[in-house]
Amino acid sequence: MEEELLLVDPDRGEPRAVAPAALRFAHPGERLETELQREQLETTTRPCHALADLGEQIRDARLAASRAARSTGAEVAALATSPVRVQPSLTPSVRYRRMAAAYARTAAEQLTCGCHVHVEVSSPDEGIGVLDRIRSWLAPLLALSANSPFWQSRDTGYASFRQQVWVRWPSAGPTGLFGSFRRYRAVVEDMVGSGVLLDEGMIYFDARLSRHYPTVEVRIADVCLRADDTVLIAGLVRALVETAARQWRAGEPPDPVRTELLRLAAWRASRSALHGDLLHPVTHHPVPAHRVVRALLAHVRPALAAAGDLNTVEHLLCALLCRGSGADLQRAAHRRTRDVAQVVSDAITCTLS
Secondary structure, three states, X not given: OEEEEEEEOOOOOOEOOOHHHHHHOOOOOOOEEEOOEOOEEEEEOOOOOOHHHHHHHHHHHHHHHHHHHHOOOOEEEOOOOOOOOOOOOEOOOHHHHHHHHHHHHHHHOOOOOEEEEEEEOOXXXXXXXXXXXXXXXXXXXXXXXXXXXXXXXXXXXXXXXXXXXXXXXXXXXXXXOOOOHHHHHHHHHHHHHOOOOOOHHHOXXXXXXXXXXXXXXXXXXXXXXXXXXXXXXXXXXXXXXXXXXXXXXXXXXXXXXXXXXXXXXXXXXXXXXOOOEEEOOOOOOEEEHHHHHHHHHHHHHHHHHHHOOHHHHHHHHHHHHHHOOHHHHHHHHHHHHOOHHHHHHHHHHHHOO
16 A cells, blocks of 8 residues: 655644655654655555555554654645645656656646555456456545545535546546557557656556556555545455456456546546446446445455455445545535634544544
């Protein structure tokens, strides 16, 4: 698991450009890294099998990031965009400077925080079989994780405005069918060879093969406000990967749905999340969001049961649906206080709970 966290002023809620300084206070072995902007830190967990272990690691990583941030007078908040107005500050690396020059305002405004789930696969070919078979099921993950309703101190009307900002990158979003690892590599090489992307690290698909690990990396989710919701997303992603791998091994063909429809499904999830309609991952027609969530759970139920995760995921999912997404909690805080700084203050507490 990788989580990107905002560094914020604990009183005013403003993002603070202190990531390099905060890392100097990190303890040896704490898996913290800088990101594109100096107002954010990335945490990483170790590989694990049990969701309980993962949950403990996520909380430990958030606490480690908080300790490092506090050493600079800042705090961490698991917010996918900043509720408070901000002009981001680029992390001063050669690569990030090249990105800033190449992508102009898209890079300059890109202060967004996502949640990335890595799941091991047995081979690159299996990984492509998985990518081709999970495409339709990714938008519901965005709906469940939606945690970015505010942008530059205003309510955007979106549950995940991060998604709207993120897809400005030229390679971001859903993908078509690859069919084989060879074809996947040819697509990646053609994209890098176009000169539009600086390097392979800028392959920002909603789900991709990791460059560094033998994993499928699912990247569509907002960073979740609560650690429990991160565990839920991880459990669902692992079950989706296992379900797709079983289908691939059995020779079941992937859904040939066009990428254009997948882009619409992600937009719909970004706009309204669990309120109103989502596109059903099988029919691709609009249905109430709760039906899509039930369909997702039914689709992965055998894999969840086989991993011993079914009860945990059902419990976490029920809790999220009862209390609302991160976007719901942020808006509730704003309705209560009419103050975006208080939204951030509440988020700091939720991040570490």
